[in-house]
Amino acid sequence: MGRGRDDLRPGMRSFPAGDYVIVHSILEDNVVRILHVVHGSRDIDALLGH
Numbered sequence: 001m002g003r004g005r006d007d008l009r010p011g012m013r014s015f016p017a018g019d020y021v022i023v024h025s026i027l028e029d030n031v032v033r034i035l036h037v038v039h040g041s042r043d044i045d046a047l048l049g050h
Contacts, residue, residue: 008048016040023048 002015002024012035015022021044023036038044 008045012048014044
């Protein structure tokens with residue numbers, strides 16, 4: 001679920017939820033690890049990118 005964000009880090013995904021974006025990864029057995037929750041107006045590339 002969500003959009004692949006390998007441009008930020010390998011295996012990272014993002015999913016919009018209202019005004020926020022949930023940044024997560026999928027682990028073994030389909031366990032979801034929430035990495036960050038950021039407001040959608042923030043520049044995610046600048047926060048988490050290179």
